[in-house]
Amino acid sequence: MSNKTGNDNSSKGLMWKLLKKHISPAQLVGFSLASLIGLTIVILAVQFHQDVRPIFNDEESFIKKDYLIITKAVSTAGTLLGGNNEFSPEAIADIEAQPWCRKVGKFSSNDYSLYATLGVGGVGGRSMGTMLFFESIPTEFIDVTDSDWKFNPDRPEIPVIMSRDYLSLYNFGFAASQGLPQISEGIVSRVPLEFTLRGNGNYDTLKGRIVGFSNRLNTIVVPEDFMRWSNERYGSGIDRNPSRLIVEVNSPGDVKMQDYLNDHGYQVAGDKMQQGKAQYFLTLVVTIVIIVGIIISLLSFFVLMLSIYLLLQKNTKKLQDLLLLGYSPAQVSRTYISMVVAINAAVLVLAIIIMLLARAYYLPTLQALGTSGGTVIIAIVVAIIIMALITTGNIIAIKRKINALWIQGA
Amino acid sequence: MNSITLHNTLPAVFAGRPDTGSEIWLREVKFERGKHYLISAESGTGKSSLCSYIYGYRIDYSGTMAFDGRDIKQLSVDEWCKVRTHHIAYLAQDMRLFPELTAMENIQLKNSITGHKSTQEIVAMMEQLGIGEKIDSPVARLSIGQQQRVAIVRTLCQPCDFILLDEPVSHLDDANNAIVAQMVSDEAARQGAGIISTSVGNNVKITVDKEFKL
Numbered sequence: 001m002s003n004k005t006g007n008d009n010s011s012k013g014l015m016w017k018l019l020k021k022h023i024s025p026a027q028l029v030g031f032s033l034a035s036l037i038g039l040t041i042v043i044l045a046v047q048f049h050q051d052v053r054p055i056f057n058d059e060e061s062f063i064k065k066d067y068l069i070i071t072k073a074v075s076t077a078g079t080l081l082g083g084n085n086e087f088s089p090e091a092i093a094d095i096e097a098q099p100w101c102r103k104v105g106k107f108s109s110n111d112y113s114l115y116a117t118l119g120v121g122g123v124g125g126r127s128m129g130t131m132l133f134f135e136s137i138p139t140e141f142i143d144v145t146d147s148d149w150k151f152n153p154d155r156p157e158i159p160v161i162m163s164r165d166y167l168s169l170y171n172f173g174f175a176a177s178q179g180l181p182q183i184s185e186g187i188v189s190r191v192p193l194e195f196t197l198r199g200n201g202n203y204d205t206l207k208g209r210i211v212g213f214s215n216r217l218n219t220i221v222v223p224e225d226f227m228r229w230s231n232e233r234y235g236s237g238i239d240r241n242p243s244r245l246i247v248e249v250n251s252p253g254d255v256k257m258q259d260y261l262n263d264h265g266y267q268v269a270g271d272k273m274q275q276g277k278a279q280y281f282l283t284l285v286v287t288i289v290i291i292v293g294i295i296i297s298l299l300s301f302f303v304l305m306l307s308i309y310l311l312l313q314k315n316t317k318k319l320q321d322l323l324l325l326g327y328s329p330a331q332v333s334r335t336y337i338s339m340v341v342a343i344n345a346a347v348l349v350l351a352i353i354i355m356l357l358a359r360a361y362y363l364p365t366l367q368a369l370g371t372s373g374g375t376v377i378i379a380i381v382v383a384i385i386i387m388a389l390i391t392t393g394n395i396i397a398i399k400r401k402i403n404a405l406w407i408q409g410a
Numbered sequence: 411m412n413s414i415t416l417h418n419t420l421p422a423v424f425a426g427r428p429d430t431g432s433e434i435w436l437r438e439v440k441f442e443r444g445k446h447y448l449i450s451a452e453s454g455t456g457k458s459s460l461c462s463y464i465y466g467y468r469i470d471y472s473g474t475m476a477f478d479g480r481d482i483k484q485l486s487v488d489e490w491c492k493v494r495t496h497h498i499a500y501l502a503q504d505m506r507l508f509p510e511l512t513a514m515e516n517i518q519l520k521n522s523i524t525g526h527k528s529t530q531e532i533v534a535m536m537e538q539l540g541i542g543e544k545i546d547s548p549v550a551r552l553s554i555g556q557q558q559r560v561a562i563v564r565t566l567c568q569p570c571d572f573i574l575l576d577e578p579v580s581h582l583d584d585a586n587n588a589i590v591a592q593m594v595s596d597e598a599a600r601q602g603a604g605i606i607s608t609s610v611g612n613n614v615k616i617t618v619d620k621e622f623k624l
Contacts, residue, residue, distance in 0.1 A: 011522035014515055018508055321506040324467060325520050326494035326568070329487060406487060408467045 012335075015322070019335045022314040027307040032347055034300030039351040039386060041293030043379040044358055049286040050374030051359065051366055053279075067141065067248045069217070069269040070261065086241035091264075100250050100257040105138040106242035107219075108227055111235035112199030116208070118191060128180075132195070134160075135219045136227035137246050148211050151226035156206045158195055161221040164213040185213055199234035218269055219244075244269075251280065301390050304343075305397055308336065312401045320405050333395075333402045340394045348387040352380055411477050411497045411571040414441040414464060414606075418473035421456045421463075425472065433622040434460065436473070443571050446598070446605045446616055451624035457608045458503050460624070461576045464606075465500050466490045495524050499570040499603075503577045505561040509550035513541065513560045516549055517567060524568040535563045539589055555581040562590055566597045573598055575607040579614045591615040 072085045087106075096104050116132040142149055142161070149159055171182045183191065193208035214221075249257060261268060312319065322332050356376065363373055416439040424435065433439075434449065435456065441447055451457040462468040463475055466482060475482050477493070485493070494500070507516050513536070521527055527535075536542050539559040544552055549560060558581045565573065573594060579587040591614050598605050607614050608624075 010518055014511065014519050014522070017515075018511060018519075021510065318508065320467070321508065322519075324465070324494065324500070324502070324506060326491050326523055328491045331523075403487075406467070407469055408462070 015327075015332075015335050018318055018322075019315055021318075022311055023339075024307065024311075027303070027310075028343060031300055031304040031307060032343055034296060034303055035344070035347045035390070036350055036354075038293050038296030038298075038300050039347060039383060040354045042290055042297060042386060043293075043351060043383045044355045045286050045289040045293060046382050047355055047359055047374075047376060047379035048362070049282070050376075050378055051363070052282060053374060066251070067246055069244060069246050070266045071244050071269065073265050073267050085243045087243065087245055088241060092242075092245065095245065095247065098257070098260060100254045100260075101247055102250060103140070103248040105141050105246040105248075107135045107137055107244040107246065108224070108231075108242060109136075110134040110197075110227065111231050111238065111240075112197055113234075115196040115198075117194040117196070133220065134222045134227065134230075135244070136222050136224045137217075139224055141246050141248070142221075149223050151223050151229060153229055156204075158206055158208040158222055158226055159211045160193070160208055161212045161214055161217060162210055163218050163220070165218065166220075167213060197230060197234050200236065202234050297386060297390065301393060304340070304394060308340070308394065308398060309401065311336070312398070316405060319402060320408055323406060329399070329402045329406060333398050336398050337395050340398070341391060344387050344391045344394070348383055352383055355379060355383075411493075412443045413478055414572065415439065415476045415479070416473070417476070419463070419475055420472050421459045422470040422472065424456065430455075432624055434624050439622070441572065441604060441606055443604045444602050445619040446595075447607070448613060448616075448618045448621045449606065449608045449624050450613070450621060451608060451610060453610060455624045457610070457624055458576055461500065461502070461574055461608065464574060465498060466493065496569050497571045498574055499565045499568050499572070500574045501561055501565040501576060501578050503580070503608075505557055507549045507557055507561055507564075510548060512546050512548055513552065513556075514545045516560055517564045520564045521567040526569055527567045532563060532567065535566070535593065536560075538593065539563065539586065555583075555586070558582060559586065559590070562593070566593065570601060570603050572604045572606060575605065575614065577608055577610065577612075579612055580610070582612075587612070588615055 072087070074085060092104055092106070095101055110133055114132045114134060115129060117127055117129040139149065151158065167183075167185065167188060174180070175182050189210050191210075193210065194205055195208050196203070196205045319332055323329065359373070359376070366373055416434065416437070418436055418438075420435050429436065432455065449457065449460070459468065459471070463471050464482075466485065469483060477485075477497075508519070511519065514532070517532055517536075521532065533542065533545065536545060536559075539562070541552075541556050541559050544556055544560075549557055552560065558578070562578060565575070575594070578594070579590055582590060594605060594614070595616050597603070605616060607616065
């Protein structure tokens, strides 16, 4: 009796010799090409989306996405006639009722005198002071961790998010002309900052700390609980309507929303809406491309299925004879399954390589736009998932077809 | 496996026909391990159907068939594979060889899953049957008689409790018939297996314990 492994190998070799007959290389090449094109289109689109997306997203992790800051337009007539730029409670309720609006937050501002001192150069160094203002928005619009973004009256230190423009103004305008050192964001966070608050018969000097810079919030933001505490302590107690609103929206590019804002004479701060539109079109185009890729992949899947069915049909007699010899349907299927797995694995690897090459080609252009691209993991995972699904479909079909040969007709 | 029993079995195509006096169909039949049976039949009496039912690749019959009392329609695919490689050695009437493979490859295709015979033993059997020089010839180029001998060698390449032969010597001369009979009887004796052989006239020359008319 010869050894078992040798027998296994010889039976596999014989099976292949037997079953490879009727395999059509042209059909398999056709399938592989179609599959390769489909899969490459899908994952290249996914990868491109990953790479381009950072351009549209500002990197302010502490501000939630998809929100707008709106104000009323300031007109000359309004200024002269003492017009009101505040949002009435009715106007706010109306905005909240719009389908595109998820949430509205009011900006509240300080109702007392505020003076800030920025010490540069440590003890004995020069310091700089200015009259200042604070605004606050509800905490739910801000994504900093709780420990950073709260105020404790017992150990008063005021966390501040500042407009990045202010730092630019200082660095490129003020510091340059006054011979002061330019400071980075990292250093600013460590610069001693003091705020003097005065009003309602109270007078205090509190320490402050900058926790972040924002391109979007064109103001100086403090936690809402601090604003409440300070307005109670130093303020006049007069309640005022907000003149600025922060609105979380479903999609910043929404046309209905734009019409609404135009009709009511509201202005949107920043270019979020333009970006929203561009991003919307990017997503739309990428989605279309992905759908086309998926259709091609599906078609290639059916080409392979047809090819396999044809092959099994032509080899029906042989397959049945193998089953009669005592080969299990699983053993008989294995020959074709190995073939399909090998082809699909090759297509998968090739598609990933082509995707990476294409990416290497367009990446320099993106880098010029200031992004180093996103991760490739997602596209690769998508490729593996799609191929796993296609392969599973193939395997199930082969097994079912061969199991159906078990009982032979009379 | 010690017995194969038939209880009221009838091929579906025979349903409604008057009783033809068959000693197999619609009867209680028991084949026992170690004994030799001959089923003589005329063409069209369901000889090959009987074999295909016993070997599990057709189920178009009424009544029951059982291995050791267990209804064979209850057997799983895995159990059938085990039957086909360890319990019943089957020679189909149409032999079911693969014409594009050589004689040896055809035999190895079976032997590689059972590991029952060594290459030397297979060669010796083929030489005994006078097809030693055809070992590496594609089966397509062998005569029907030679193919039948290749198929017989392949059938014997497995452990078994029954050897089921569907017209094993229909294309063989008397001399080869005698050699086949000897070879099959020896293999059955070695394994303590029973032999069930069908024939339409040219009987394999084995000693028979019981003969059935189909």
